[in-house]
Amino acid sequence: MIEKSLKIYQSTKNKINALNYAMYMINWDSETEAPVGCLEERSKQLGNITEMIVSLSHKKTYVNALKDIIANKDKVDEITWLSASKEFEELEKELKVPSKELVNYQILLATSGQTWLEAKQTNDYKHFAPKLDKIITWQKKYIKYLETPNCKGYNVLLDTYEKGFTEEDYDKFFDTLRTELVPFVKEILSKKPIDDSFNKEYYPIELQKEFAKYLLKVMCFDKTKNVIKESEHPFTTGYGTTDERITCHYYDHLLTSFIFSIIHEMGHATYEKNCDPKFDDTALSGGSTMAMHESQSRFYENIVGRSYQFWKTHYPILKQTFVEQLKDISLDQFYRAINKVENSLIRTEADELTYPLHIMIRYEIEKKIFNNEVKTKDLPKLWINFIKNI
Amino acid sequence: MIEKSLKIYQSTKNKINALNYAMYMINWDSETEAPVGCLEERSKQLGNITEMIVSLSHKKTYVNALKDIIANKDKVDEITWLSASKEFEELEKELKVPSKELVNYQILLATSGQTWLEAKQTNDYKHFAPKLDKIITWQKKYIKYLETPNCKGYNVLLDTYEKGFTEEDYDKFFDTLRTELVPFVKEILSKKPIDDSFNKEYYPIELQKEFAKYLLKVMCFDKTKNVIKESEHPFTTGYGTTDERITCHYYDHLLTSFIFSIIHEMGHATYEKNCDPKFDDTALSGGSTMAMHESQSRFYENIVGRSYQFWKTHYPILKQTFVEQLKDISLDQFYRAINKVENSLIRTEADELTYPLHIMIRYEIEKKIFNNEVKTKDLPKLWINFIKNI
Structure with missing residues (x-):
């Protein structure tokens, strides 16, 4: 049988x-x-x-x-x-x-x-x-x-996304964030902002692509198993352990976008590539959970990619690529700029400290959506309210 | 029922x-x-x-x-x-x-x-x-x-490729080619060759891509329905009438390769794009036969793409793109060079006159293969023999 x-x-x-x-x-x-x-x-x-x-x-x-x-x-x-x-x-x-x-x-x-x-x-x-x-x-x-008696409403979606997690868990998590992180962010924001105006200079895309090649090598991009392309929104996808693909988006007036996209997405890609090949073609392929996946990409992006040690080695190459734009920017200035805390409106461009607040807002909005407390047409208004009143 | x-x-x-x-x-x-x-x-x-x-x-x-x-x-x-x-x-x-x-x-x-x-x-x-x-x-x-009593051996493959055509038809066709075209080609080759040495200068690929953009516009490339990429060997593929894709190959020491690939492949792509959409998702999609397809691509490449009138309009733009390399090359010289007849070894780079000889050799080789007159390992030798003794 x-x-x-x-x-x-x-x-x-x-x-x-x-x-x-x-x-x-x-x-x-x-x-x-x-x-x-x-x-x-x-x-x-x-x-x-x-x-x-x-x-x-x-x-x-x-x-x-x-x-x-x-x-x-x-x-x-x-x-x-x-x-x-x-x-x-x-x-x-x-x-x-x-x-x-x-x-x-x-x-x-x-x-x-x-x-x-x-x-x-x-x-x-x-x-x-x-x-x-x-x-x-x-x-x-x-x-x-x-829906089941034990899992209702928004919890059904939360459980589908990350098994075993509920509104109760996330409420507790975001409460801590709200009470501990928000005042800290506000304190930082009340101080004189770090000057990162160089980041919005003109950076020719051809040169960005040149540095991308170098950066990919640093991140162990393996061209026999990896592909990089461009898309509106950066993402990673793949199949099994032999084919992982990432994208980034080049903006000609934003230096850091493609850099941190590449580092972040290479975190995802590296995680999948390093899974045991015995899981290929099974339901266990592609990494264990979304949380595990994101922990890898954000480790690469924030712990590695925004560290002083990382840029001590690689900033000289970046400076060589953008001689004119970075000629007055020291390693210290660059390091401080890529760790600047600010009220950003775009999640994927957010710094390490305010990024979780974007997730918190997203969570609060989704709760309202699935508790039927907001209409689709009013979502932008709701989002702006959250951003303003955080 | x-x-x-x-x-x-x-x-x-x-x-x-x-x-x-x-x-x-x-x-x-x-x-x-x-x-x-x-x-x-x-x-x-x-x-x-x-x-x-x-x-x-x-x-x-x-x-x-x-x-x-x-x-x-x-x-x-x-x-x-x-x-x-x-x-x-x-x-x-x-x-x-x-x-x-x-x-x-x-x-x-x-x-x-x-x-x-x-x-x-x-x-x-x-x-x-x-x-x-x-x-x-x-x-x-x-x-x-x-195999059937009426269709045996190599004829089975010929019929699969272009329905209704047999060795008998092709033998007759290539006999004419051999008796009429070969002496003509030899006569031309005995004369002082046209100087096309400029074609083998260094042409930066970035600039080739710039001219490719212009050329694609000329060939009615429609970015809502077409895609262009690079591959080892140029080809066209597609699905239905809303998605036709072509490739070319850029060589940094060969100006004309990507140009005539683009014109040729746009012939295929345009043919498919202009089919009646009512054939989409049926077995009638993708053009009628291979011969019809190739007639379109070669019409674009040779009748349009190698004509004086075409380059009268577009050569000035090519010259603007490659100021240094083409500064001493007049429209007349360019026109003669792209129509130069020579003993080329690569089919896809062959001129209009010697191209059919490549097809003839391919046909003769295939006949020998399927009549069991040549072993796979000896194919290169056979090919060289044909090329030498044409």
Whole structure:
């Protein structure tokens, strides 16, 4: 019996893996270079692929094979058992949602990215609001499907994102942040600000790319396994341990953006690359949890990337690249500038100290969204209020 | 009955389309940027996807649905009927080959590209020969599966490539070429060669890319539907009428390579882009035949791209881009140089007159391969012989 289950499991899993690999490729293409004109075609194909994944993984024979494997821990190898268990856990949730809705949500997401990009580039929230509203509506429905007596409302989403964490945990965490960190930030902000005006000089993108090459080498970028490209919003993606890709965004009047994006994303990429290859093509691939992932990227960015020792070695090279712009800026000035605390409006450009406040605001906003206390159209107002009254 | 067949046809075709779209994305990635380290993983996934396509399209219910649609021409719309007919025609061939072999061949092709690249870059034919030999062996087996009393040997492959054409046709065609074109080429080659030494000066790639931008605009490159990237060997690929992608290769000591690649590939891309969108997602998508496709690209390259009128307008811009390198080269000199006839060794860099001779040699070599008159290891020797004795 278990042999039959293993056979069904492996042959279905091979197909699901291939389809996930296809999704990975299509999404990477879509974020980094696909022409906007093919959006409709691409969304249709993404919908078709999602439909195939859903129909394969929801098949009774597959679900039963998973159950059989989980029940026979002593008869299967450890990795298979762990992978099947993780898949089943996720599948149990998914099975509560009608397949058609899972597919439509993927199509919605596929078309939303472009709308978000247009809205961002024209600074027009109204353009994106209808899509965002549909996403929120879907998430609220998703909550309804998944709610249990022990896990309700926003907690359903929190648990999906980082298993085991609840509003109660986060409230406690952010309360500490509010009482301890906010006064400290305010104290710093009351002092004479550090001069980082050099950061907003003109930095030709070609030269930024030249320094990026150097920096990537420093961060152990391995061109046999890594790819770097540009995208509106920096991110890391990958498949298994042999293919990790990062993006950054070059701004011609902002020196530090691409630098800390590269260091941050290389944290994610390095984490995935250094996973044990025995997890490749299993549900255990891609790192353990989102929190673990982010701990790696932020360790790289803040503990390594904003340290004096790091720049003692690498600042001379940066100075060589931007001779004119940095000629009056000493290592000490640079070091202080990249650690400057300020009321930034952009999360990904935020310093180490105010970054958590962005997360706190995001959390408070999401709580209000899923407690039905704010309408999608009023989100910008709410956000500004939070920023002002922190 | 026909309604049921149409339903089976459309739902299966949707899946096959999505998988073909995935193949398109994976192959594009693979040719233009995938890190070499993920080759094994990628080949595995390509194999899985091929297996899914084969298993979907070989299903009895699908084949029967196709037959039913073809038999009911009056009950289905024209596009569906034509698409089903074309699919069935190709499927009938495929069904003669064991599925497992179709899948293994795709995996073989997926891993061969990288070996070819390595062999090319190190000028080491022996490195590629074993893979090439496997490909040839597979093609010979494929011939055996498909042979009919009326279509045997190499003709099977010729018919697959361009339907209806046989060795007899090509022999006649190349005989004319041999008797008419070869003496003419020899006559030209006996004269004082045109000086095109400027073409081998140093042309910084950044400046080539700048002119490429201009040239793409001239060729009606539409960034909402087109993408350009670099690859070892220039090619065009795409999906439907909303997504056509081309590549070129920049050589820092060869001015004309990227120029004529771009013009040539934009011929392919423009042809596909201008197809009727009603063919999208059907078997009629992607242009009618290979010959028609190549007629478009070569029309762009030779009739448009090597004409005096074209460069009368655009040569001044090229001169502005490469002030130093082209300062002594007049429009007339440039025009003569890009139409220079010479014994080139590289097909894709060949002039209009000697290009067909490359095709002739390729044809003669393939004939020998599939008549078992040459071993894979001896192909370079054979090629050199042909080149010398033309």
